[in-house]
Each structure stands twice: as structure tokens, then as C-alpha cells.
Amino acid sequence: MTAPQPTTVSIFIGTSLDGFIARPNGALDFLPPDGGEPHGYNEFIASVDALVIGRNTFETVLAFPKWPYGKKRVIVLSGKPLDFSKVRGGAVEQMSGTPAEIVGKLAATGAHHLYVDGGITIQRFLRAGLVHRLVITRVPVLIGEGVPLFGTLPQDIRLHHVSTQHYPSGLVKSEYEVIR
Amino acid sequence: MTAPQPTTVSIFIGTSLDGFIARPNGALDFLPPDGGEPHGYNEFIASVDALVIGRNTFETVLAFPKWPYGKKRVIVLSGKPLDFSKVRGGAVEQMSGTPAEIVGKLAATGAHHLYVDGGITIQRFLRAGLVHRLVITRVPVLIGEGVPLFGTLPQDIRLHHVSTQHYPSGLVKSEYEVIR
DSSP: OOOOOOOEEEEEEEEETTSEEEOTTSOOTTSOGGGSSOOSHHHHHHTOSEEEEEHHHHHHHHTSSSOTTTTOEEEEEOSSOOOOTTOOSOEEEEEOSOHHHHHHHHHHTTOOEEEEOSHHHHHHHHHTTOOOEEEEEEESEEOSSSEESOOOOSSOEEEEEEEEEEOTTSOEEEEEEEOO | OOOOOOOEEEEEEEEETTSEEEOTTSOOTTSOGGGSSOOSHHHHHHTOSEEEEEHHHHHHHHTSSSOTTTTOEEEEEOSSOOOOTTOOSOEEEEEOSOHHHHHHHHHHTTOOEEEEESHHHHHHHHHTTOOOEEEEEEESEEOSSSEESOOOOSSOEEEEEEEEEEOTTSOEEEEEEEOO
16 A cells, blocks of 8 residues: 655746736736746646636636647636636536645545646635745736735745746746745 | 936845735844845945935834944935934935935935835835836745835836846845836
8 A cells, every 4th residue: 555645736827026917907918928938837737737726717718819728637616606618628627625625636536736826726725835836937027006926824934945047038937845 | 517427226125925025013034134145235235325215114224233224325214303313323314305306316415326225115216217226135935914015006117137146045136127
């Protein structure tokens, strides 16, 4: 008998230098077109077993010209009914529950590397102490207001800096591991 | 007759990864002791003609065991009376006015490289479009709430990334120039 495989929860997100992941109306026009030059997203997403997003992010990406997650398994967290009929080609499921319950349900189905995305969902998982790795790419612009990446916490979260890279367009990507 | 020397306004500040420069009560205990390993502050401050701070920052540093700005000329912005009697050894003056007026007054006295510090004062100068250079050092911790570095803006401020360095303790320092 082998020990259960541990789950890793990762965040991989772009923000303005002042820490916003979207404008107040959800617009992402301050991010570089097509995500900017390659900065590791493809390699990251290839390592992920499932994405976990909230209803807001689901509705945002549903309005994109193309479903952005390919065939990757996507979990949308919501306690209310969701309409998946407009998802073209994606593998989408609905779940509800606490972050710990979501991690447990997904581990039981073999998903051990989770990519948590969207402001509210990221904040819920951070508050629950369930995030292991953060990869934050700063876009060189101040937008003044918007949807914040981070929110309140029950206590400090100390981080270990793993690496930082910068790119010709001015993107600065830093990776951190949460210290437990 | 020579053209008037242009003024450069710089910001050089440390923040938590979630963008706070102090805890809600003003505490700075999440910053590394003694400012962390050398990351360019001494070289920066040597290039500065005058510091410009607000009343809050003045009262915070007045409570430090030692006046932190040495003999450097310090301008405290306030429309109300200030008590400078407890400043030991520092060169402190009071001014009031808009950011543009402060820059003009200081230029007239030969101060052409200004270091603007403290959340409210930094935000006022950013909103007035008077900041040229930002050097931001991220400390690897999330604190959840506090005094934010950035605030609302009348419009986006686009930045040119100049350089980024990281340090063994996990500090990540990025320098940006404001694009005009």
C-alpha cells in the first residue's frame, strides 16, 4: 500500500504593478495582447491536472472568442446552477464546497496538481492555507482600481522566493513557495 | 543663460507581496530587520537632494530609535503646525502646497532630485503625474491588510521596466521609469 499522493495547488496569474487582475468592469485590456511573450504558461498548464475557477472567471472566459483552457479539466465552483451549453470543446464540471473539500474530491479522482484561478477563488484558497505555489507576473502599468489579486488573511503567509525573470516587454515574473 | 535644471522625483520603497507598506497600525515588523541585505538604498539616498514626506511618515520615523535620514534635507508636508523639537540632528523643514508647488519651491532652492516617501504623499505625487522613477522592493510575505502603496489614479500610468534584481533573503527589487 502506498501513501496517498499529496496535492499541489498553484496560482499562475498576471497583475498590474498595483496588484489588479482586471479593471472594475472585468476588462483585461491592460494585459499584453495574447498574454505577452512566452513566459512559462504553456509549460505550467501542461503540468496541471485540473483548473479550479469561480463563477466570475467562468463567465469572463466564456465571453472570450475561444475557450482558453483547451481540453484541460476545468472545475467551476458554484452553489447555483451553471449553463455549460456555451462551452465549446472544453471539459467543464461544477463543484461546490470548501477549498479543503474541493481538494479532497479532486484528489479522489486523481487530480493532484490544481491550478486555482480568479480573484475570489484564489483568495478563498489562500485564506484556507491551501496554496503551495504562486507565480505572479507583473505588467508594467498602474491602473489605479480594479479586481484585486489579494485579500484579507487570518494570518501572515510567509513565502520562499524561488526565482524571478524579466522579459523584454517589461513583464517581471516571480515564483514563490508558501512556507508551512 | 542656461535652461532650468529638470527635477526628478523618485520613489524607493519596500512592500509586502500584497502591496502594503505598513500594517494597519503603522507597524513595519514584516520588513526584514535593518532593511535586509544591501539592495541599493545607500547609493540611492546619496543621489537625493531632498526627501519629501507627509505628516504620518514624519511621526512614524520620529518614533524610531534613531532619526533615519541623517543630515539629508527633509521636507514634511503639512498645513498644520509640526513639532520639530524631537528631531535629533536632522535637517527638517515644513512646506505645504500641491505637489507641483512643492517641486517648484524645491527647484528654486537647488533641490532637483526628490525622494518622495510615505503612502499618502507617494499617491498624491503619482496622481499629479509628477513621479519619474519607482524602485519597489517586494518582501516575500502576504500580510492581508495595511497601508497600501498605491491608490486611485485619474488615468493609467504606463511604465518602462528598467531592471530587476533578487537577493538571497527573497527580496525582489524592480525599477521602473514612468512613460510620458
